[in-house]
Amino acid sequence: MNDRLITHLRHLDIAAPDYAKQHEFYTDLWGLTPVAEEPGISFLAAEGSPEQYVVRLREAQEKRLDLISLGAADETSVDAMAQRLAGSGVQLVSEPGTLQTPGGGYGFRFFDVDGRTIEISCDVAVRRHRRIEEQESVPIKLSHVVINSPNPERTRRFYERYLDFALSDTLFHPNMGEAMYFMRCNPQHHSLAIARGPHVSLHHASFEMRGIDEYMRGTGRLLRNDIKKVWGPGRHLAGNNTFSYFLDPHGNTVEYTTELELLDEDTWHPHLYDFSDPEVSDQWGTANPMDEFVAAESFNDPDRGLFVAPPV
Incomplete structure (x- = not known):
């Protein structure tokens, strides 16, 4: 668009x-x-x-x-x-x-x-950046942010109506209904996603790695340092990207990913994916199961800063 x-x-x-x-x-x-x-x-x-x-x-x-x-x-x-x-x-x-x-x-x-x-x-000044080399397991960029909302349909409508975000795909569950909306503002499959949760909070922030090897090396570094792993390593169906989720020291979920899908927006039609199918959550079958523990960690703590602007 x-x-x-x-x-x-x-x-x-x-x-x-x-x-x-x-x-x-x-x-x-x-x-x-x-x-x-x-x-x-x-x-x-x-x-x-x-x-x-x-x-x-x-x-x-x-x-x-x-x-x-x-x-x-x-x-x-x-x-x-x-x-x-x-x-x-x-x-x-x-x-x-x-x-x-x-x-x-x-x-x-x-x-x-x-x-x-x-x-x-x-018009923010461009930072001098560099090419990430082979086997260098540091993030290339911030890939996407996922937010929790107790009324994700309303939140989705807000971002569509006022910010021109478009729906790429939807996750649903037979017992829960529609649970996550993947939203894009450019050809990347999603820069924002909106998840159904019990309260408003950050679901997770995702960081793009150079490639599969660098993604796995980064995942291994976190595991060797005893950082709590939430889910992964695996590969989603929606977006076709890899995932390894960890908790930062204050319980925010952060993700290493790579190879997030780029769409032909003129021909793309959103899918409705049933994530009770294990291959929807993880095509490879290598991640721990998507269970109540994983879901609960991603709910995060209720955000205490709603309708209160940060001081900086």
Whole structure:
């Protein structure tokens, strides 16, 4: 779709009480690079990504998802999106203007229908990045973010109506109904997915690796360091991507992935996949079963930051 105002996913910002543990995990183990720091805040880049940073950590008394950042092509697109949202009664957190985060740029923030803070920006300076070499098991980029909602149908409608996201595929279960919507803002199968959960929270954040070998080496590094594995390694049917899910020190699920499907949007038709079929969840049959433990970990803790803008 050439008329989309949103182009891609930029970064995920999270807060937690034990900042030092989070920082150590995301840098020493997960493989991100600190690019800017001040007391209680750090901006972490993926070595293969032109984005200034893909994760921002902040020290706070309560764990929360601070915001999800999305990219737009130019100031005209940012202004048009702000006008569209404000004109429809969506609460803006800030008006379009110059950003004070690394790389600068132009953007604004608003609350989505569930109360998450979303940022839309353009003209952020491109970070000098590099090619990830063979056997180098560090993330290339932030691949996608999955969010939990007790009313995923409403959340899906919000992102379709106001942000021009399109449905790629749906997961359903005979006893649960539709459980997850995979949403795209470009030819990548999904940059955002919306899962049915008991409360609003972060389901997981996924990071793209160079290839299968690098993905497995990264998975092995986390296992050797006794990081709690939630699910994997395996390969999904929806999106055709690999997966290994782990818990960060504060219980957020993070994923290594690779080979997420790129779609021909002119010919693509969404599928309805029954994930009670084991091959839908894991084509290879190598992952531990999708059971109540896996589902419960992905529910995460209720987000304490709904309709409250982060201080940074």
